[in-house]
Amino acid sequence: MVVNTVHWFRKGLRLHDNPSLRESIRGADSLRCIYILDPWFAGSSNVGINRWRFLLQCLEDLDASLRKLNSRLFVIRGQPTDVFPRLFKEWQINRLSYEYDSEPFGKERDAAIQKLACEAGVEVTVLNSHTLYDLSRIIELNDGHPPLTYKRFQGLINRMDAVELPAETVTLEVLRKCDTPVSDDHDDKFGVPSLEELGFDTDGLATAVWPGGETEALMRLERHLERKAWVANFERPRMNANSLLASPTGLSPYLRFGCLSCRLFYFKLTDLYKKVKKDNNPPLSLYGQLLWREFFYATATNNPCFDKMEGNPMCVQIPWDRNPEALAKWAEGRTGFPWIDAIMTQLRQEGWIHHLARHAVACFLTRGDLWLSWEEGMKTFEELLIDADWSVNAGSWMWLSCSSFFQQFFHCYCPVGFGRRTDPNGDFIRRYLPVLKGFPAQYIYEPWNAPEELQKSVKCIIGVHYPKPMVNHAEASRVNIERMKQIYQQLSCYRGLGRNMTRILITSYSHFDLTRSCLSCSEATDFSQATERFSNPRKKKLLLFLFFFSPINCFLVE
Amino acid sequence: MKRGRTGLKRQTFPSHEERAKRQKCRASSFSLATSEDWGNLPPHIILQIFQHLSLVDRARASSVCRGWNDVFHTPDLWRRFEFELNQPATSYLRSTHPDLIQQIIKRHAQHLQYVSFKVDSCTESAEAACDILSQLVNCTIKTLGLISTARPSFMDVSQAHFVSALTVVFVNSKSLSSIKIDDTPVDDPSLKVLVANNSDTLKLLKMSSCPHVSPAGILCVADQCHGLRELALNYHLLSDELLLALSSEKHVHLEHLRIDVVSENRGQTHFHTIKRSSWEALVRHSPKVNIVMYFFLYEEEFEPFFCEETPVTHLYFGRAVSKEMLGRIGLNCPRLVELVVCANGLEPLDEELIQIAERCKCLTAIGLGECEVTCSGFVEFVKMCGGRLTQLSIMEEVLIPDSSYNMEQMHTEVSKHLGRIWFPDMMPTW
Numbered sequence: 009m010v011v012n013t014v015h016w017f018r019k020g021l022r023l024h025d026n027p028s029l030r031e032s033i034r035g036a037d038s039l040r041c042i043y044i045l046d047p048w049f050a051g052s053s054n055v056g057i058n059r060w061r062f063l064l065q066c067l068e069d070l071d072a073s074l075r076k077l078n079s080r081l082f083v084i085r086g087q088p089t090d091v092f093p094r095l096f097k098e099w100q101i102n103r104l105s106y107e108y109d110s111e112p113f114g115k116e117r118d119a120a121i122q123k124l125a126c127e128a129g130v131e132v133t134v135l136n137s138h139t140l141y142d143l144s145r146i147i148e149l150n151d152g153h154p155p156l157t158y159k160r161f162q163g164l165i166n167r168m169d170a171v172e173l174p175a176e177t178v179t180l181e182v183l184r185k186c187d188t189p190v191s192d193d194h195d196d197k198f199g200v201p202s203l204e205e206l207g208f209d210t211d212g213l214a215t216a217v218w219p220g221g222e223t224e225a226l227m228r229l230e231r232h233l234e235r236k237a238w239v240a241n242f243e244r245p246r247m248n249a250n251s252l253l254a255s256p257t258g259l260s261p262y263l264r265f266g267c268l269s270c271r272l273f274y275f276k277l278t279d280l281y282k283k284v285k286k287d288n289n290p291p292l293s294l295y296g297q298l299l300w301r302e303f304f305y306a307t308a309t310n311n312p313c314f315d316k317m318e319g320n321p322m323c324v325q326i327p328w329d330r331n332p333e334a335l336a337k338w339a340e341g342r343t344g345f346p347w348i349d350a351i352m353t354q355l356r357q358e359g360w361i362h363h364l365a366r367h368a369v370a371c372f373l374t375r376g377d378l379w380l381s382w383e384e385g386m387k388t389f390e391e392l393l394i395d396a397d398w399s400v401n402a403g404s405w406m407w408l409s410c411s412s413f414f415q416q417f418f419h420c421y422c423p424v425g426f427g428r429r430t431d432p433n434g435d436f437i438r439r440y441l442p443v444l445k446g447f448p449a450q451y452i453y454e455p456w457n458a459p460e461e462l463q464k465s466v467k468c469i470i471g472v473h474y475p476k477p478m479v480n481h482a483e484a485s486r487v488n489i490e491r492m493k494q495i496y497q498q499l500s501c502y503r504g505l506g507r508n509m510t511r512i513l514i515t516s517y518s519h520f521d522l523t524r525s526c527l528s529c530s531e532a533t534d535f536s537q538a539t540e541r542f543s544n545p546r547k548k549k550l551l552l553f554l555f556f557f558s559p560i561n562c563f564l565v566e
Numbered sequence: 567m568k569r570g571r572t573g574l575k576r577q578t579f580p581s582h583e584e585r586a587k588r589q590k591c592r593a594s595s596f597s598l599a600t601s602e603d604w605g606n607l608p609p610h611i612i613l614q615i616f617q618h619l620s621l622v623d624r625a626r627a628s629s630v631c632r633g634w635n636d637v638f639h640t641p642d643l644w645r646r647f648e649f650e651l652n653q654p655a656t657s658y659l660r661s662t663h664p665d666l667i668q669q670i671i672k673r674h675a676q677h678l679q680y681v682s683f684k685v686d687s688c689t690e691s692a693e694a695a696c697d698i699l700s701q702l703v704n705c706t707i708k709t710l711g712l713i714s715t716a717r718p719s720f721m722d723v724s725q726a727h728f729v730s731a732l733t734v735v736f737v738n739s740k741s742l743s744s745i746k747i748d749d750t751p752v753d754d755p756s757l758k759v760l761v762a763n764n765s766d767t768l769k770l771l772k773m774s775s776c777p778h779v780s781p782a783g784i785l786c787v788a789d790q791c792h793g794l795r796e797l798a799l800n801y802h803l804l805s806d807e808l809l810l811a812l813s814s815e816k817h818v819h820l821e822h823l824r825i826d827v828v829s830e831n832r833g834q835t836h837f838h839t840i841k842r843s844s845w846e847a848l849v850r851h852s853p854k855v856n857i858v859m860y861f862f863l864y865e866e867e868f869e870p871f872f873c874e875e876t877p878v879t880h881l882y883f884g885r886a887v888s889k890e891m892l893g894r895i896g897l898n899c900p901r902l903v904e905l906v907v908c909a910n911g912l913e914p915l916d917e918e919l920i921q922i923a924e925r926c927k928c929l930t931a932i933g934l935g936e937c938e939v940t941c942s943g944f945v946e947f948v949k950m951c952g953g954r955l956t957q958l959s960i961m962e963e964v965l966i967p968d969s970s971y972n973m974e975q976m977h978t979e980v981s982k983h984l985g986r987i988w989f990p991d992m993m994p995t996w
Binding site: 381 | 713936
């Protein structure tokens with residue numbers, strides 16, 4: 009029987025460590041690698057030009073690599089549920105493979121496709137290679153629940169079996185017996201579209217700072233490891249002004265699109281560490297970037313509401329403000345705070361910002377200054393940030409807005425001070441906001457405080473050439489920290505004391521706050537009645553202790 | 567309709583024997599006619615059930631039959647209420663239904679005892695809250711809270727409107743015990759009215775960031791309300807006279823004093839000093855008092871603070887605070903229980919922390935944001951504090967590995983001295 013196989017690329021845009029592709033090729037007579045451009049797939053509707061360009065470059069690179077193997081990439085437009093039945097028939101397909109997608113919408117979409125495949129008698133091969141581990145195993149180890157703190161997650165990782173080795177790269181040899189029927193009009197029918205064809209205006213578009221593709225990814229990996237080996241330092245790198253700029257060894261977008269296998273990165277890092285440090289036990293912190301990514305994938309995989317506040321069991325319900333005008337100022341870099349605006353400008357222009365820069369703008373938008381919903385921030389990042397994918401983006405936003413994961417909320421990033429401490433000279437600001445380049449370091453982070461004569465002399469009047477600050481940070485942060493405190497106090501009363509307790513470090517609770525929040529869950533009129541509600545005697549004793557002996561709530565750490 | 571059973575119309579609570587007999591009766595007839603039981607549950611049972619329901623569910627249940635509707639309107643269910651006032655354009659949250667609000671004002675104003683208003687950032691919501699307040703004429707409210715869930719929208723309401731609404735409650739309640747009116751345009755005359763009507767019962771007053779109140783206004787409260795146990799206000803309202811008034815013989819022990827020190831425009835606010843003797847008087851009178859200070863200042867504005875011994879117990883620095891100031895705190899804050907620092911700078915705070923460990927023997931909680939501490943300095947700090955540190959919240963970036971300790975070694979050492987597993991706070995690196 010002739011075996012005609014289709015490999016469906018979604019993420020995993022690579023030929024190295026692609027076990028589902030390899031498996032699919034075994035014993036197959038023909039192979040077609042496809043990519044479906046599905047404009048309606050959740051998450052892709054809100055995608056900016058940098059992300060599209062990166063994707064198209066990845067597809068071009070795949071096509072070029074496949075050409076070297078006497079094959080081609082087939083780019084097909086439409087929705088998978090429409091495309092597949094047609095292809096199964098037209099190409100007489102009896103085998104379909106793709107990389108496992110752990111995200112809830114991915115699972116739903118794939119379930120529908122599996123059903124179609126079953127109906128058409130097509131055998132489906134799905135293997136995991138986008139995450140280091142099998143996520144369901146991690147959840148299983150945690151009694152069927154996703155881990156809610158990173159520490160717990162690290163504990164689970166320590167108990168998992170070793171990471172599976174990356175699959176061997178698909179080579180000419182592997183494809184020896186497999187043929188790809190390519191028609192003369194392949195480029196017209198199945199070629200990778202250009203940005204213009206997708207409807208983008210590319211006038212004045214700068215060259216990509218982050219070029220897409222597996223080839224680029226592997227090159228960067230080598231450079232990344234070289235640099236680490238040369239520095240011989242595997243500790244967390246110290247932040248300095250240079251860190252803010254796009255690095256030629258940065259890997260996050262390539263991990264997100266799957267141009268670079270996380271497992272390959274993992275093993276190469278391990279090997280290098282063992283060689284340089286002469287130590288066979290690398291610490292978990294070596295894999296920080298990879299493990300955070302894994303963590304968010306694990307927490308998101310079973311939660312279709314992960315990217316929302318409402319209906320999301322792991323998200324604290326916070327009464328965020330609704331203000332489209334304020335949101336637009338933040339998203340477009342017109343807040344009047346050069347540090348925030350420069351970061352958002354870099355994001356829009358290049359598609360990547362340093363993780364501490366992300367913390368700064370996320371804090372500013374949500375719990376720090378504007379008190380707007382993290383969902384809005386998440387959508388903006390989804391549009392502009394090349395390495396944003398559903399799980400990691402939503403999870404990080406929830407984390408940074410203190411909506412989940414028991415994140416302490418006392419620490420607020422100052423839109424002036426934080427930037428100044430990172431880059432005292434202000435070169436980052438001057439680079440991305442040239443209108444401010446005349447300001448000296450003393451005023452560049454708070455130009456509204458510069459004397460009028462200075463503003464005139466640098467030809468930048470605040471309020472005219474550059475906006476005035478949209479909030480008063482002292483005032484806003486004061487109000488907001490109080491709001492967060494109120495919310496967490498109410499939470500702590502609802503949930504009682506126990507494993508789910510949020511750790512709250514902020515000054516003592518006045519009796520008003522405690523009785524008021526207790527009122528929401530009982531008819532208590534004073535402390536003694538409030539404690540009655542907690543029937544568990546240990547809880548009651550602890551609560552009494554809190555009221556009368558310890559001004560701070562000493563919550564049990566998970 | 568139902569023979570041998572108490573219908574809801576009677577509404578008396580049956581005696582023990584009667585109840586036992588009825589239970590037997592009910593038990594035997596339960597198997598025959600279960601659907602009839604729901605409508606005939608005694609009111610006190612329905613009341614108990616209703617107390618476990620959310621307001622929405624209760625409201626729905628009240629439309630089932632007249633009996634249940636009567637129970638829905640039992641005064642006991644209306645002792646406490648939280649009015650939520652939101653506009654769809656400014657909030658994702660729902661509002662309390664206007665019909666329900668009307669019902670409450672009409673039928674339950676006199677039952678309300680613990681009332682709070684949660685408003686979003688729209689002026690309309692705050693105005694609606696004031697309108698409701700103005701109608702609570704026949705009330706005996708004990709606890710009143712005006713809470714803005716986002717921007718302080720009460721400040722956008724006309725002062726006259728706000729004050730007159732608040733005065734309605736102040737005058738009519740006569741037994742106000744806890745009041746939370748932070749971020750509102752309350753003024754001295756309204757405080758006078760509050761005091762005139764509620765001086766015997768007032769225990770708690772939270773009015774941070776009320777710019778229309780003067781030190782004299784708050785002093786009036788302290789002078790007359792001798793039961794006051796908790797007070798929250800801004801630093802500009804704090805005076806030596808206030809502290810002395812709170813320490814007068816007639817006054818109960820003060821339990822909680824919260825002071826917000828805010829500077830909105832750099833270099834434009836002048837901060838007066840409080841005499842050491844006034845602080846001492848307060849602590850002598852109320853030895854267990856929590857003195858909580860929140861600072862939102864620019865680094866150079868801290869000069870007037872902590873020059874002498876200050877009995878503060880909880881300190882929160884919302885912006886950067888200098889190394890020098892942290893040194894002063896170590897020196898002059900012996901009662902310190904909790905310290906939270908949002909940001910400092912790029913020089914290690916080892917010395918300052920160690921001094922704090924040495925001199926602040928009551929310290930049990932510390933939080934450090936953007937600061938720097940070497941691992942050795944940190945381990946030393948934790949060793950000196952030991953197990954009394956129940957909350958230790960340090961951002962991972964704060965700790966700098968050095969020749970004596972790397973991160974792993976530091977975790978082990980710190981965990982050992984604390985007597986529990988400890989890790990620094992982490993932020994995602996994506």
